[in-house]
Amino acid sequence: MRTEDLPLFPFRSPDDDPFTPVTAADRARLDGPVTAVRLPTGGWTWLVTRHADVKEMLRSDAFSADLDAPGFPVLRKMSPSSPQNRRGSFIRMDGQAHLRLRRMLTAEFMIRNIARIAPLIDDVVDGALDALQAAGPPADLVAGFALPVPSLVICHLLGVPYADHEFFQVRSGILLDRDAPPPQVRAAATELRAYLGELVETRRARPGDDLISRLTTERVATGELEADELVGMALLLLIAGHETTANMIGLSVLLLLQHPGHLAALRADEDLADGLVEELLRYLTIVRTGLPRLATRDVEIGGHPIRAGEPAIALLSLANRDDEVFAGGAGFDPYRQAHQHLAFGFGVHQCIGQPLARAELRVALARLARRLPGLALAADPAKPATRDSSIVYGLAELPVTW
Template sequence: MLSGKEVWIVTRQDQVRHVLTSPAMSSNVKLPGYPLQFPVPDEVLQHMELPVVAMDPPDHTVRRRALIPELTAKRMQALRPRIQEVVDEHISAMLAQGGPVDLVEALAIPVPSLIFCELMGVPIDETATFRAFAETTVKSDVTPEEVGAATQAMDEYLAVLVEQKEKDATDDLLGRIIARNATEGTLERKDIVALARMLLFGGFDTITNMITLGTAVLLQHPDQLADLRRDPSLLPKAIEELLRYLSIADSATARVATEDIEIDGVLIRAGEGIIALNGSANRDETVFEDPDTLDIRREIALHSAFGHGIHQCPGANLVRVELEIVFRTLFSRIPELRFAVPENELEFKSFTLIHGMKSLPVTW
């Protein structure tokens, strides 16, 4: 760990779910012993307003209750026409340009970035600023000073944005949270800023990486991709399988014990840190048959790609809708899509908590 302290690792699905649902486990990154995996100066950490994913009940409950109505399956389904329009525009631009293109820059970055900015009511021309912040906060090869500066700068920007929306109501996710809070009064401005920061963290890099990695994996399995083209009804299963198979936030879920707890006969003492490996849980052979094999027809009752328990990713509905539209449209409009470089030349990200690709050169 960055602190040099030893931590526990849990790998089985039942162990991971035990950790993520136990009241003896805290998500509070400020607590001694929490296994912080990115470099934040302690003076910044201790004064930072915690995002909802780093809170415990009852504070977590209040903030998540403010957020969840905005991310329901019904609301995300209502975004389908706009998401389809954005995806079509970018794929049309790819076709007009002709291959090869970098799918990261041509599709995987701009689509979720644009949708996220529209969802939040953020000016589109600020996309690059938000992306730079999101990427800085998940890297492990940056300095604590860089993370601290990025965190402070983004909180200052978001505070101004929230203040503007308090004065002039807007019909977007952030605007509606602010409007409800004006009546309910459960959150302070700093709490809403922290919520916005958390959404920023989860709204950019994750979907981008799933688009690129998911596309690459499907291209590596041409027989299953052909099945998917012939039978688009397989797409929901395929997306769940890709989420399980890739588990891009494998080690991002961490906790610290607030009291002694025993997991599978092992005593974990209060103050000791734990990292729950979601990717390992999703390859647990006691749960998934032949877990290291991609199978788009696999029946999955439940996986851990979005975490588990009260901190399960609130944006899961949006992720599923975006991935379904992107993959269906991409492979139907460009059926001859293929790698533009040998597979051993594909470049992957390193020193980051969220797995992904630096680029994905494709042609047709």
């Protein structure tokens, strides 16, 4: 197998369709459900694209999520690893080390705890809509709604002052940008950690009713958790907590404006939001570049051998369009049963924030539909500015009017 002959990954959308994750030409070059592709960093990886195979891979203990393991598939040039900059980031840890940190957060993100913050989510969404309406059309819905809603909510939950949102929004954008130069990525990580480190110290002295304060007093003070592990956990939540949901809101609105019938149905019946959000999660699958792993022993996925030391990427975006599970998977249909989608991943690393993301998406879309019934695109819908180089796919802006 010559690496230079393999199809290049990550794929891009067709020019005229931001919702389709791969062009027909690229798709035709994949010669099976587990295919080798070339990485922009020079190496290659297996790409796993079938729904059943992605589940099998993500539930298997034969794969590591540790970015530092030699041969791990990376989509951008990395600066030499700095373990200090990764401490606490359990999304890239395996086994007991991962479980130990994840368990400290499980209760915080359980559905019943998220239900308790429903009034906060309502207030944040209404506040953002009040501000939009007061300023009047036209507006950029990404900057004026999609970003502030999840950002305000996660700031409140963590105890991070929202006044600083520009500081961490810019830097988390850099951390997620595959095209950002390595020194810039390193600087962004160091600055964010320093910022959160100071916040942990502040909360240690003066605890509030928030997650960082709770973990500081209940875990750091007892010696169960080190302060820089808490910093890494908070950083992970801060980034995952606003970029993802923000991109889902922006793309969802663009898609719904192209399907005004579904938007009108939601306006008439807010209960439709549950099914609609699941189908949006499936159809948009914003973690487009998939979930990277490294095989730690010989294993078979979908009958295909993957050897110890070989890289593999679980391609959620294609798994979520697998016709075996979702009939006519390339089409958007809010009335289908989409709950088997893999947009939040699968297995031990499955998204811990999913109850929060779902709650935010339902309220944001339902309220937007109701309060801005005349919502329409203010620019050419065929050419939205997408963030192709980000690990989390989304819109750079969404000019709207109402």
